Amino acid sequence: MSDNSATTALAGLDCEPGVRKPDPLLVVDGVTRAFGGLTAVHVDNLEVQRGAITGLIGPNGAGKTTLFNVLSGFDRADHGHWTFDGRDITGRAAHRVARQGLVRTFQLTKTLSKLTVLENMKLAATGQRGERMALSLLPPLWRGQEKDIVRRADELLERFRLSHMREEYAGTLSGGQRKLLEMARALMVRPKMIMLDEPMAGVNPALTQSLLGHITDLRDEGMTVCFVEHDMDVVMGISDWVVCMAEGSVVAEGPPQAVGKNPAVIDAYLGRHHDEPENEADDG
Amino acid sequence: MDWEVILSDALRSGIGPIAAVYALAAIGLNLHFGYTGLLNFGQIGFMLVGAYGVAASVSTFGLSLWAGVLVGLACSVVLALLLGMPTLRLRAEYLAIATIAAGEILRLFYRSTWAEPVTGGVYGLQQFADDFFDANPIPRDSYGFWLINFSSRDLWVLLVAWGLVALFAGIMALMVHSPWGRVIRSIREDEDAVRSLGKSVYAYKMQSLVFGGAIGSIAGMMLAIQNQSVNADTYNPVETFFLYTLLVLGGAGRVLGPIIGSILFWAVLTFFDSALRQAIGAGYISPDVLSAGEVGAVRFALVGLGLMLLVIFRPQGIVGSRREMLLDVR
Numbered sequence: 172m173s174d175n176s177a178t179t180a181l182a183g184l185d186c187e188p189g190v191r192k193p194d195p196l197l198v199v200d201g202v203t204r205a206f207g208g209l210t211a212v213h214v215d216n217l218e219v220q221r222g223a224i225t226g227l228i229g230p231n232g233a234g235k236t237t238l239f240n241v242l243s244g245f246d247r248a249d250h251g252h253w254t255f256d257g258r259d260i261t262g263r264a265a266h267r268v269a270r271q272g273l274v275r276t277f278q279l280t281k282t283l284s285k286l287t288v289l290e291n292m293k294l295a296a297t298g299q300r301g302e303r304m305a306l307s308l309l310p311p312l313w314r315g316q317e318k319d320i321v322r323r324a325d326e327l328l329e330r331f332r333l334s335h336m337r338e339e340y341a342g343t344l345s346g347g348q349r350k351l352l353e354m355a356r357a358l359m360v361r362p363k364m365i366m367l368d369e370p371m372a373g374v375n376p377a378l379t380q381s382l383l384g385h386i387t388d389l390r391d392e393g394m395t396v397c398f399v400e401h402d403m404d405v406v407m408g409i410s411d412w413v414v415c416m417a418e419g420s421v422v423a424e425g426p427p428q429a430v431g432k433n434p435a436v437i438d439a440y441l442g443r444h445h446d447e448p449e450n451e452a453d454d455g
Numbered sequence: 456m457d458w459e460v461i462l463s464d465a466l467r468s469g470i471g472p473i474a475a476v477y478a479l480a481a482i483g484l485n486l487h488f489g490y491t492g493l494l495n496f497g498q499i500g501f502m503l504v505g506a507y508g509v510a511a512s513v514s515t516f517g518l519s520l521w522a523g524v525l526v527g528l529a530c531s532v533v534l535a536l537l538l539g540m541p542t543l544r545l546r547a548e549y550l551a552i553a554t555i556a557a558g559e560i561l562r563l564f565y566r567s568t569w570a571e572p573v574t575g576g577v578y579g580l581q582q583f584a585d586d587f588f589d590a591n592p593i594p595r596d597s598y599g600f601w602l603i604n605f606s607s608r609d610l611w612v613l614l615v616a617w618g619l620v621a622l623f624a625g626i627m628a629l630m631v632h633s634p635w636g637r638v639i640r641s642i643r644e645d646e647d648a649v650r651s652l653g654k655s656v657y658a659y660k661m662q663s664l665v666f667g668g669a670i671g672s673i674a675g676m677m678l679a680i681q682n683q684s685v686n687a688d689t690y691n692p693v694e695t696f697f698l699y700t701l702l703v704l705g706g707a708g709r710v711l712g713p714i715i716g717s718i719l720f721w722a723v724l725t726f727f728d729s730a731l732r733q734a735i736g737a738g739y740i741s742p743d744v745l746s747a748g749e750v751g752a753v754r755f756a757l758v759g760l761g762l763m764l765l766v767i768f769r770p771q772g773i774v775g776s777r778r779e780m781l782l783d784v785r
Contacts, residue, residue: 243651244650245647245650245651264650264655265647265650265651266649266650266651266652266653266654266655266656267653269650269651269652269653270653274651274652274653275651276651277647277648277651281645281647281648281651282648283640283641283644283645283648284644284782284783285640285643285644285779285782286637286640286641286644290637293634293637294637294638294641294649294652294654295652295653297653299634300634301633301634301635302634302635302637302638302654303635304630304635304662304666306633306635307629307630307633307634307635307636308626308629308630308633310629310633313633313634317634340778340779340782342782343782356652357651357652359652360652360653
């Protein structure tokens with residue numbers, strides 16, 4: 172972890188679930204989501220600090236991805252509400268959430284294989300005149316805008332080292348390159364906050380380092396990043412703040428070192444009563 | 456066996472009005488299936504409402520042909536909205552089920568006794584396109600090239616029908632290469648990705664369904680006008696699958712796919728038909744094996760065989776892109 176304004180802002184906060192942040196961008200309040208009898212998500216309170224990297228950890232089935240889906244409009248919540256940048260976005264459709272500036276990526280990358288890398292990037296630009304059906308027949312009305320979009324797309328492709336693949340079908344990219352493309356594409360939306368669902372899953376160690384570099388660079392430029400990850404080393408290395416979920420709820424949060432030592436986190440990962448062998452039968 | 460007859464039959468059919476009508480309907484279907492990934496199994500329903508929109512407006516209500524065209528277009532828009540509103544937020548299969556059912560429901564409804572005062576029921580409607588043929592600027596004469604001849608009436612129909620095909624192919628080329636086209640092609644690939652980037656997938660799918668359906672209705676109008684008659688039983692669900700066949704044959708998701716597919720489909724179908732009849736007539740095929748009356752069915756079997764070979768050896772269609780096709784197997 173490096174010292175930066177985000178860590179400074181978060182220093183000295185209580186390390187307990189649902190703690191108030193000095194400048195929250197995303198505020199989650201009493202959100203629940205149940206599938207039949209199983210409560211997948213039950214988050215009483217969660218705030219994501221603006222301009223910081225927030226790592227969301229937790230064992231399999233802790234409800235991290237479901238929480239992502241609910242907040243980004245890809246799933247509905249049963250109860251609760253959440254605000255983004257001061258606006259209530261509870262229950263908004265996914266595309267409206269994205270337009271507000273909250274853009275997410277997916278655990279299984281969703282690159283558009285039969286479009287070129289550049290087309291993938293161009294798609295994501297917002298406010299395109301040529302995306303209106305009637306105006307699509309009148310290229311002079313959108314050519315200029317299209318040129319600007321290409322310029323910005325090329326800058327991002329350069330930054331994510333995908334320029335050489337510009338004209339290739341996205342379907343020909345390797346797994347790691349797809350993760351890079353998805354991240355670059357999300358940035359084309361000019362989001363205020365980016366939510367990455369397991370950005371390192373299935374990526375080789377060398378590329379992981381480069382992905383991490385991109386994420387910290389984004390933070391340093393003022394972007395708010397929230398990401399789900401399993402690899403504890405990765406999470407501890409770059410997060411300014413770590414939130415741990417287990418069985419649908421937030422069980423701990425705090426700076427990485429503090430969360431790493433938190434008994435609730437160790438319990439969540441290793442099972443409750445791991446230090447009390449006489450109670451082993453209770454684990455089920 | 457008279458090869459000249461076989462060839463002229465095949466050629467006449469390949470460039471004929473029916474091929475043009477199917478090309479036009481397939482252009483609409485290509486927007487749905489080839490570009491947006493919508494499984495519309497009821498394109499024939501759009502053709503039906505277009506055809507009856509013109510026919511009933513003129514025959515039953517005494518409106519002009521142009522008013523009839525507008526009525527037909529309006530009907531197709533209403534049909535698309537009715538089909539799209541409940542299904543386009545759901546998975547692709549729901550649209551497929553709704554459209555295949557709607558096509559058949561429409562056919563049964565338009566031929567019902569209840570609807571007879573407007574649609575003519577099982578008898579259909581006739582002689583409603585006089586305005587169209589009166590507008591024919593081509594002098595009365597016979598026009599021919601190589602093996603085939605057309606009357607001025609035929610030529611007028613061909614000009615308008617292929618003119619419409621060219622017009623809509625041009626519009627389609629502009630649209631799919633625009634940012635709008637980029638969005639709908641992306642929806643075909645993965646609609647969640649498009650949603651996550653701030654585009655209203657539902658609105659785009661609806662636009663595609665409405666516009667492709669309207670093109671289908673224009674094809675239906677052209678079919679009705681050139682026959683000077685409509686009959687609900689012409690609009691069988693199986694016709695939609697002929698449209699899919701020729702679309703896959705030509706290459707789905709390509710501007711020229713439906714046009715090349717339709718020309719080839721009708722030319723090959725008629726070629727087999729004519730060749731089999733000639734072979735039976737010349738005694739090459741014994742009537743015990745195949746009688747002239749059975750040719751109609753066998754030609755479809757042969758087309759089916761041809762299509763199977765195509766899918767095996769050229770799955771992307773005649774003008775499709777093999778590279779794009781191979782991305783699916785990765």
